[in-house]
Amino acid sequence: MTVAFRIESVRLDTTSGAVSYEFPGDLTVLAGHTGVGKTTLLELIKYGLGGDGQLAPVARDHVTDVHVSIHVGDERYQLSRGLDAARRATVRVIDLVTGDRLADHVVGGDERSISALLLAAMGLEAGLRAAARGAQSTRAGSEITFNDIFRFMYVPQSEMNRDIAASQENYLNPKRKSVFEILFGLTSGDLLQKRSRINTLRAEIDAAEKEAEIVTQFLTDTGLTSRFDAQIESDSARADEAEAKAALVGLQDQLGDVVDRHTQVLRDLLSDAENTLAEARSLESEMRRQKDDYETERRRVKQDIDRLARMASAGLRLANIEFSVCPRCTQRLDQRNVPNGSCPVCLQTDVVSGIAIGDQYESEQLGQQLGEIEYQLTLIEKQEREALDAIASKAGLVASLTSEIDERTADRVTPRLQAYADAAAKAAVAAERQRAIERVLMQWDRAEDLTQKTESLTAERARLQRQVAEAESHLAQRKAEIFNELDAEFQTTVADFGIPSIQSASIDRDSYLPILNSRPFREASNAGGIITATQVAYWITLVTVAARRHDTFMPAFLILDSPRLALNAEDDIAGQMYRRFSTQVAVTAGRFQFIIADNELPTEPGLNIAEIGFSYESPTISTVAHPGPASVEPLVEDDAKADNEE
Known part of the structure; x- marks a missing residue:
């Protein structure tokens, strides 16, 4: 039941008019030279979906609203978000099926959030937390939001030749792994909640033990070795007090007699x-x-x-x-x-x-x-x-x-x-x-x-740990099946790409990241071209296996920003990449949606590609005149050449 997710159209309201783009094709390439605004458009799409888009100056200065029409699950929504500070915290939602204006949803809030709306449309549970799985972790973990899911759907240009799903950000690893498991059905909401509870129980146990240690030290200092001794001492003090009060009453009576x-x-x-x-x-x-x-x-x-x-x-x-x-x-x-x-x-x-x-x-x-x-x-x-x-x-x-x-x-x-x-x-x-x-x-x-x-x-933590172990045991067979398929597909894709010096490729069962030549992908090579090719092969593998199985939550959707940025002369790899995308969308029309930003279209004939072309004369935000390539500072510096020279 691979989740349907498509971007149908994007409209940008600017100070000089509106700009609209339709995405009816399964494979769409945003083609144009560096600086025409391809990354700007993709980041505005991310922003319209409730994310923290990296907005270019032209967007901040001239774009007033972003309207993104999407088809997610069985729902169709138009999401509208303003760029000014007063309106950026809310997203206006229109149900495109009924035409009704829904209540505004907040960005990053706890009540009626846009993240919860999109997760529900994808059939995913909102409010789950990704707990760290270390033996010493005491936190419930950060909440998993749609933005975390979107990292598996959008590879920005800044990460294309450097990292996969922000895996180098250690604090994000619990989320990345939990999202992977959610999308491939390797965990459940109940299992994630139990992991979070195990961590918080560890903190509560530590706090109770520390408090017990303080209380025990206090009791030791009193010299009363047991509660029984303390009770005897209390009874003795109570008897002494009663005796003294009785004496006081007698003396008060005597004093009354001596006053004439x-x-x-x-x-x-x-x-x-x-x-x-x-x-x-x-x-x-x-x-x-x-x-x-x-x-x-x-x-x-x-x-x-x-x-x-x-x-x-x-x-x-x-x-x-x-x-x-x-x-x-x-x-x-x-x-x-x-x-x-x-x-x-x-x-x-x-x-x-x-x-x-x-x-x-x-x-x-x-x-x-x-x-x-x-x-x-x-x-x-x-x-x-x-x-x-x-x-x-x-x-x-x-x-x-x-x-x-x-x-x-x-x-x-x-x-x-x-x-x-x-x-x-x-x-x-x-x-x-x-x-x-x-x-x-x-x-x-x-x-x-x-x-x-x-x-x-x-006892509660031990019980939850047993239940988690049992749940993981029940999921072990499914996990093995999925990773066997992922390994086979990944190996085939890497071989088809012809990535230099790579003889074997698989996906690690613990980190869920690529293994190249039996080594983690970051250790196998620092070259930007190899990382980029591995990145594309990895995401194609995930989408392909998910679509083939029909029993995952992985959307058949992928945005890649400038995958050929670090490939340079590796036209064979780039050509194979586009052939794989074209083959995927040709199997069943409407099943996938791939959106790729690239400097130019591939020259190979017969590829099923819908092009949206841009130029300095007609940039993505065409209502604003382009100042020329020399006056534009790209959102992401083009350092692919330096990566390749390494």
């Missing part, structure tokens, strides 16, 4: 005197605060009065000056007639002379304020003296009453008070000892709980 009526009256008087003394002290404190505030205000008013006096004095001094030159513009003033009673400078009515400072309104107001402040200070000082007298009087009364009460009760109460204090101290010590032992008992309970928790988690 006269002493009680004295105590009432003492209480009243103490309350009155406290009120007097509070009043004295308040009067002192108010006095400070008024004195501060008095100083401020005096400063204002002094300021007005200085201003008046300065004005009188200036009035006696006969200006012969204007102090502002320096024009002469003694050569003009000045009316009587006018200012010789501004010619306005002279109002300076004849006004005393004491007659001014502001001066009068300040004088009244100063008088009011002096009056309030007099009242406050009087109340303060009265409060001080009351304090002295009540303090003496309190001292007298206290002395008289002490004399009346010294012989009868003091001995009992000492006994009362001793009993109270004993009760407090017993209560504190009991609380401490209760904390110890709680830690013993905690230690027992942690032991049970550790045993339970360990």
Whole structure:
């Protein structure tokens, strides 16, 4: 049941109009020189599907929306995504079967994500995690999304002659292997969840063991070797506390008998005197605060009065000056007639002379304020003296009453008070000892709980490990069958390609990566051409075997960006590559879809290829004039030549 996945069309809305491309053919080649935008178009397709496309400046500056129409499983959708920051987080979805506009789906979110929509259409479960399978791993793993599946469907130019499915990124290896297993039916959602749970159980067990170690050390420091000893100590402390409290009750009853009526009256008087003394002290404190505030205000008013006096004095001094030159513009003033009673400078009515400072309104107001402040200070000082007298009087009364009460009760109460204090101290010590032992008992309970928790988690992990081993055992035969087919197909493809120096080729059962001449593909050769040819052979093998078996989730879909980039003069390999693609699509029309970006079409006749040609005069984003090859910086530098020279 190889999953159907096809890109039907792509529309780019730009600032100068729309650009559309149809992909009706099973084998489509985007042909054109470097810099015309082939990689840009493929990265925009990836972006439209919810991925992090590597967007060229022309796309960022001129493309506003990407619309990708796809056929996935039994569904047909149009996915639309804006390139601006405000809209890039959502994908607008239209069901092309019903014509209905579905709810917007988010990119990278947990609820209603575009990844979950596409995975569901492919018949895959969303929310699964790819747990690392090392013995020390304690993480559930990263969530598997459609972008991880798309790595098996799109080989970007940046990876073509370097790596396969980002296998050199170690942190991505758990995902890569889990996706491979999902696509070829070598695992299940339940099995992946159990692997994740095994890892998180390992973390929980480690945490429980560390906490148990801390609790055990605490219990060792208490000197109580067992919970039984702690319980005995707790019972003893409880008995001591009960005995001390009983003694306190008896002493309280005895104290009640030795207090006569006269002493009680004295105590009432003492209480009243103490309350009155406290009120007097509070009043004295308040009067002192108010006095400070008024004195501060008095100083401020005096400063204002002094300021007005200085201003008046300065004005009188200036009035006696006969200006012969204007102090502002320096024009002469003694050569003009000045009316009587006018200012010789501004010619306005002279109002300076004849006004005393004491007659001014502001001066009068300040004088009244100063008088009011002096009056309030007099009242406050009087109340303060009265409060001080009351304090002295009540303090003496309190001292007298206290002395008289002490004399009346010294012989009868003091001995009992000492006994009362001793009993109270004993009760407090017993209560504190009991609380401490209760904390110890709680830690013993905690230690027992942690032991049970550790045993339970360990048992659960062991059970899950057995279930995982059983599931892997059941899948072992299928895995062997699939890898036997993959090995045979891969060996045939590599031989047909005629990759130099490669005599044997297979796919590793553990890493799921190519093995060349019994060595990992990265060790077999560093040459970009060999890596590229191996890369293409690998992906053709996966798609071919998946389509042949009809029982995988591997889409019969593949995008290759510039596979001939590192092949250069290896026309035989490139020709064989295109012949394999052409042969595949010729078997059953509509079963596969291959989209290849290349600088030019192969020259071999008879290949079933649909071409979409581009040039500097007609680039992929044709609504924007191409600046010329010298002004374009490719998304991926063409370093294939350097790779080959290695």
